[in-house]
Amino acid sequence: MKEDKRPILVFGATGRQGGAVAEALLKARWPVRAIVRDIAAPKSVALRQAGAELVEGSFADLDTFRAGMDSAHGVFSVLPANLSETEEVRIGCGIADLAAESGVAHLVYSSGASSGDTPTGIARFDAKPRIEAHIRWLPVTATIIRPMIFMDMLINPAFGLSEGRYTFFLRPDQSMQLIAVEDIGKFVAAIFADGIRFSGRTIKIASDTVTGRQLGEIFSEAAGRPVIYSRFADEVLAANSDLGQLAAILDNGPLADHVDLAAMREINPEIISFRAWLATQRHQAFDALIGSDRTSHSA
Incomplete structure (x- = not known):
């Protein structure tokens, strides 16, 4: 510089x-x-x-x-x-x-x-x-x-990790995109470094794509024991307007859109997957939910 x-x-x-x-x-x-x-x-x-x-x-x-x-x-x-x-x-x-x-x-x-x-x-x-x-x-x-959705937001007691389960808005085969907060900084630094290229643009940014089933697999791997994935029951979503709105945004709204991760890597070659992020970035919050007997795994 x-x-x-x-x-x-x-x-x-x-x-x-x-x-x-x-x-x-x-x-x-x-x-x-x-x-x-x-x-x-x-x-x-x-x-x-x-x-x-x-x-x-x-x-x-x-x-x-x-x-x-x-x-x-x-x-x-x-x-x-x-x-x-x-x-x-x-x-x-x-x-x-x-x-x-x-x-x-x-x-x-x-x-x-x-x-x-x-x-x-x-x-x-x-x-x-x-x-x-x-x-x-x-x-x-x-x-x-x-x-896209912050990876940090998934490490939430309300979703049941402390009980060996994970209940979220996705159907098992439905996918969503996530971003590590660290990656936001790297994207912004790249944008300021090449202002002409990014002038006037509106850009969705993401680090990874995961399905509901993959969330269960990744959490199980990180916890060293099974974590059962399920979607919120339809009656729960119908009874809670906030949960229902979030599910709808993921089903048919702006969060249902997916960006090209290859294009993301062209801007930020260091984008991190959710599996790698969970393994290396946020041990304390995750450990506090799943207990002290977590088995360490590499990404």
């Missing part, structure tokens, strides 16, 4: 996505400015020690981000998952407006693979296409990424 590269301003830098992006950019020798709420917090201090410049800012006052965008090459925008739909739209559009006003060369917005033309009825999903539409209207070079 040339030494005269201008910095990338990274939102959510102490969180999962933003942290992965900051790490990947620093590894690629981009100067990173990290938006943080508290510069004295341990994660903020770790970012500074890794080489990032810290910028203190608050979503309550978007104007605090203006100085961070001064002379920046790019902005990576990702928002917390706990915002209301109204707040998410306000903040997401406001960050994009500031990027356009500041004249940054490239805005990368992390949306979601559930985004589409038809509302899902789930607020955290339906805010994102509204932000996407606003970004496309602005005079700024932008790339929108839509990460």
Whole structure:
């Protein structure tokens, strides 16, 4: 990387996505400015020690981000998952407006693979296409990424791993695509490195494809004992609107779409499979659910 590269301003830098992006950019020798709420917090201090410049800012006052965008090459925008739909739209559009006003060369917005033309009825999903539409209207070079389902989200007590089973939304032979959060950072670093190629594009990104049956097999292998896979019963999905909506999105909605993993590897040659991720990346969360007698397996 040339030494005269201008910095990338990274939102959510102490969180999962933003942290992965900051790490990947620093590894690629981009100067990173990290938006943080508290510069004295341990994660903020770790970012500074890794080489990032810290910028203190608050979503309550978007104007605090203006100085961070001064002379920046790019902005990576990702928002917390706990915002209301109204707040998410306000903040997401406001960050994009500031990027356009500041004249940054490239805005990368992390949306979601559930985004589409038809509302899902789930607020955290339906805010994102509204932000996407606003970004496309602005005079700024932008790339929108839509990460598929996070691998981390599958390691959830609600799905029954502690009981030797895994109950999820997929039928046994139905497939879905997943992404490792670490891979999001690598995709974003590749996008900033080749802005002309990715200018104006909206890209779904994924690391692996798995079926329901394969989930049972992978969990069994990682646990060292059988984990029985099943789909939520139809009556359970019918009785719980949130579960039913998620199943519908996987059955016939945006999450039913699959991206070409070969094309993903062209952008990020290091994409990681769910089997490899489970074996090497998230031992503690998985071990806590399946017990201490886990047998280690290599990917």
